[in-house]
Amino acid sequence: MAGPWKLTYNKFDPEQEALRESLCTLGNGYFGTRGASLESAASKVHYPGMYIAGVYNTLSTDIASRTIANEDFVNCPNWLMLNYRVGDGPWFDRLKVKILSWKIELNMRKGIQSRRMRWQDYEGRITLIESHRLVSMAHPHCGAVRCTITPENYSGKITVRSGIDGMIMNAGVERYRQLRSKHLEPCSMGSFGEDGIFLQMITSQSKIQITEALRTVVYSGAEQLFPEMQVITHGRQRIIHEFSVEVQKGLRYSVEKLVSVYTSRDQGVADNSHIAQETVSQIKNFDVLFRSHQAKWKALWKRFDIEVEGDKFVQLALRLHIFHLLQSSSTYNEDIDAGMPVRGLHGEAYRGHIFWDELFVFPFYNLHAPEITRALLMYRYRRLGAAKEIARQHGFKGAMYPWQSASTGEETSQEIHLNPLSGVWGPDYSLLQRHVSLAVAYNVWTYYYSSGDRDFLDRYGAEMMLEIAHFWSSLAKFNSNTRRFDIEGVMGPDEFHEKYPAANAGGVKNNAYTNVLAVWVLEKALYILDDLLTEEDRQAILFKVAIDEKEIGRWRSIIEKMAIPIDKNGFIEQFEGYKDLKELDWEDYRRRYDNIHRIDRILKAEGQSPDSFKVAKQADVVMLFYILNQDELKAIFKRLGYPFSKKMIKKNFDYYFKRTSHGSTLSQVVHGFVSDLVGDQQLAMKTFKESLRSDIYDTQGGTTQEGIHAGVMGSSLDLFLRSFAGLSILEDRICLNPKIPKEWGSIKFHVRYKNIWFYIEIFQDELSVLAKPMKDISIAAQSKIPIVIKEKTYQLTAGVPHKVSSKLWFSF
Structure with a gap:
């Protein structure tokens, strides 16, 4: 190199x-x-x-x-x-x-x-x-x-x-x-x-x-x-x-x-x-x-580059990830009816199918070339009819997107798989990862939120959000004993837990990630209907998606009564019954095996099942803290009548991090962000660098040769911006809360929020930001552009650099 x-x-x-x-x-x-x-x-x-x-x-x-x-x-x-x-x-x-x-x-x-x-x-x-x-x-x-x-x-x-x-x-x-x-x-x-x-x-x-x-x-x-x-x-x-x-x-x-x-x-x-x-x-x-x-x-x-002074490896790896994301989907995708293959245009792993990994890739596109995200979301919109048909076939309403999608939008996951050792066919439960529909809705909303593309929301996005919300409403069942809504028969992001031990049917009950995100989707769908659409547009889209006021009333009930498996001390159970599973002797397995990333395969080879243990391939509960901010989570939990605090994030992070094998490249990114969130910057840096190493050194052992991991490439860039530059987005402004390591002299990058480009340079002693509205956007000379830096709001003048002393933040 x-x-x-x-x-x-x-x-x-x-x-x-x-x-x-x-x-x-x-x-x-x-x-x-x-x-x-x-x-x-x-x-x-x-x-x-x-x-x-x-x-x-x-x-x-x-x-x-x-x-x-x-x-x-x-x-x-x-x-x-x-x-x-x-x-x-x-x-x-x-x-x-x-x-x-x-x-x-x-x-x-x-x-x-x-x-x-x-x-x-x-x-x-x-x-x-x-x-x-x-x-x-x-x-x-x-x-x-x-x-x-x-x-x-x-x-x-x-x-x-x-x-x-x-x-x-x-x-x-x-x-x-x-x-x-x-x-x-x-x-x-x-x-x-x-x-x-x-x-x-x-x-x-x-x-x-x-x-x-x-x-x-x-x-x-x-x-x-x-x-x-x-x-x-x-x-x-x-x-x-x-x-x-x-x-x-x-x-x-x-x-x-x-x-x-x-x-x-x-x-x-x-x-x-x-x-x-x-x-x-x-x-x-x-x-x-x-x-x-x-x-x-x-x-x-000029639009996408990230500059890091003081760490040659981080600089090279970030550019490598940007490079391959731009090769996998570019501005030309506006003219192509294709999704984002999980391994890019680089190989045949996962058969080039489209999974939920878009969730990890789109944030970087949103902030630099939102037209790419829009093109890839149109792939999903064109297959909305197929998603509705999948839901109908399974006895549900609305739109249920497939776990694996290719040309038509039909489910391309296998329903059974052959055990090569025994020669026996068994069920493949992976298609129970219904949370892919949550990812599609999340991508629609975050694209609109960061780009301000109201045309997309009105013509396509609102319809997708309502159909997905309708699906989750039909999947949620009211439990007369608990007086709450349950969701059963699903798999969470963890992937290791396909069903309960000794159960014949696949899936688990009340996966926390799934239930919370289902509430989030229903809330956004209601917000679109209640606050964004005119009465005429509201009635028109409700007729199109065949949703009546009674169904909307059900949504309002679900967002107040969804079941979340959480105890009085703030421990969020991954799913109901998780606490009853056996603990794994992690030290014993680490001693006996060189690599336990895929502990599921090791357990199966020993005649056991990961379904029986408190093990995770990647973040599940912890994913909540990665994709929703604390204010969103607090509002959801409060409405549902559950406690929520920042201490809960650390409690749950510490518990699940010890029980996660990181069998997916995405796992390091999610845990890296949340470790920074709870104040462990050293762990954040360690996991960040592990995510950068994952493809360039093929740390998963022979997987990168079958195609790059687009998800980890996109999310590592997102992690860099969110954790080290401290970038976050509010409804009408961006926020910066930088925390750059002492060994880094500076970082420089550009982001586009709605129709304004922000040119940001963060040094050890100061921060400089320049806001430039796009050329086709008129803005009065006296207009100010708000930005939040370390919780203080500044009013920027377009085209004029603004500098803030480093006394307002810290390095580590």
């Missing part, structure tokens, strides 16, 4: 290559290409995956006397494919030559991946290979590679193959390899112009056409060459340009691959094959594409 902008690897390491390919993935929100070497094919070492937002396909596999259907994020044709040979020797194969040097570099500032490799063949000929690649952030359908070949100690003939490989399958996740994985079928291929070839494939079930059009351009130094190009095809699924060039010792010869990618899903595209060929024909060369690409990244970094 080198510098605050570059991820650098100076030695080839086959055991680390898959991880590096994930971390060096390039993308632009429309498509992503893993950072595999040009010459590589899928193997135990390399995996050159290519993914297009929203392209899924379903295949069925017969396993153990059952037919199981899986909808997968499709690995699309590999456009990187390039190889070469010297004279009449063999095609380059890393295993058959001597590698003299090897360097891979990801330049996040410019958005390019570079490689420098020197190799020697069996005749002693030394060749230098230098390559640069990009996936254009300025032209979302375009990418390019420049590969420069320098014969260092010989002259002669070099033959090059440059092509598109459609003879690929989904093989990036080892545990899925027993399943059918060939998603693509040939459609058409051919050549165009003097230097172009194209390949069109179609997904076997979803019938999505995918066209990649490629031009191969050759240079000697700055002079373009025009070698005779032979078109080679392998069946109807691979097409290659092959050509030879007579080279002179010490001279540089470049091969540029210019590519354009389109699908039949693209808006306004009648013929994806034609437009792909037309688009790539208009690209002059690599440099032209690079200049616009670099300019776009420069503009993005």
Whole structure:
């Protein structure tokens, strides 16, 4: 690793290559290409995956006397494919030559991946290979590679193959390899112009056409060459340009691959094959594409960058997380009907499905490019009908979003799973994580709250909030004995507790997180109806969602009578019956196992079940303190007739932190924020850095190679802003309560709240903030912009920096 902008690897390491390919993935929100070497094919070492937002396909596999259907994020044709040979020797194969040097570099500032490799063949000929690649952030359908070949100690003939490989399958996740994985079928291929070839494939079930059009351009130094190009095809699924060039010792010869990618899903595209060929024909060369690409990244970094003086690792990791979030979903997503895959556009883990992880990613988008959040929320809105149908099928009303979503918004979680050791099928309860609908509602509201986008709320968001509220109302049942409403048959965020010990049915009763958030959603839905909508708009939307005044009255009752399992001392039980579970001997398991993050798997291997123990994979009760502020929680608990105080946060944090294995990368972030909330800044810093390490060092052990963890990347950035900059949002202003470590000289960042940009610099001795309304927003010269710094309100003048002495806060 080198510098605050570059991820650098100076030695080839086959055991680390898959991880590096994930971390060096390039993308632009429309498509992503893993950072595999040009010459590589899928193997135990390399995996050159290519993914297009929203392209899924379903295949069925017969396993153990059952037919199981899986909808997968499709690995699309590999456009990187390039190889070469010297004279009449063999095609380059890393295993058959001597590698003299090897360097891979990801330049996040410019958005390019570079490689420098020197190799020697069996005749002693030394060749230098230098390559640069990009996936254009300025032209979302375009990418390019420049590969420069320098014969260092010989002259002669070099033959090059440059092509598109459609003879690929989904093989990036080892545990899925027993399943059918060939998603693509040939459609058409051919050549165009003097230097172009194209390949069109179609997904076997979803019938999505995918066209990649490629031009191969050759240079000697700055002079373009025009070698005779032979078109080679392998069946109807691979097409290659092959050509030879007579080279002179010490001279540089470049091969540029210019590519354009389109699908039949693209808006306004009648013929994806034609437009792909037309688009790539208009690209002059690599440099032209690079200049616009670099300019776009420069503009993005001006908006998104976070600067940290005094900690090189934190600086690099924060930029790496920003970089990959922008590659996974960008401003181009406004034109794409796709959600936020849990592993970005970087791999096939979790089949590229959309989970609740959006909750951890959207806050960062909200404060820098809310148009990205809006586009991703529109994915959810377009599938509102599917969510209503899922609710109806389960006997509920309103909208119940699926735990796993892909193309249609139907539930893509498996209902049963096969135990590979016993060969016995058992129920899969993961789809009982109904709290995903709470996350969708939370995302809708926080987007509106921070952006002020009333158009979205009126046209889409209010309807989503009301339908989700209606679902939770139908799920809540009044208990005549306790005179409260119960929610049964759900799983909380913890994930380890699927059901009660020895129970036949899945789910638990009155999961605290679920019940509190259900109340929160109902409150926001009532607020929309009571305070935001005109009477005419109120009646119109109630007719649309088929909700009457009697149902609204039920909501008002639920927010006053929801059951929360809490004792008189303020201990919040994760769910009813949790206190009756057995304690785990954590020290014994830590002594016997190197890693107990997935204690659930260890217990099952021992013939036991995590359902029987007080163990958690990640934050559950503690999640309440992460996503709702103290004032919100106090108001909810007070209305329900329960106690709430800041002491309760620490009591519950201390209790559950000791019983959490952190089997999810998200766990460190949540506990990091809450540890800061209760005054433990050292633990906050420790967990913050663990969250930064999780992908760059693959601390979960082999998971990052299957795709980055978008949730932890987004939440680590959110944690930085909330805990160290002390950033929070009120209805009409932002607040800052900075607590920066003594070893940090300063932090600098920009955030957008509604239509005002705030440029913030926090030093050890002072804070400086500059407020700039966006250009299309008129603001009177005398107007003041309120901001709260360490609980004191200041009135800012637009465009004028305001400085506050550090005596008003503290470092640690």
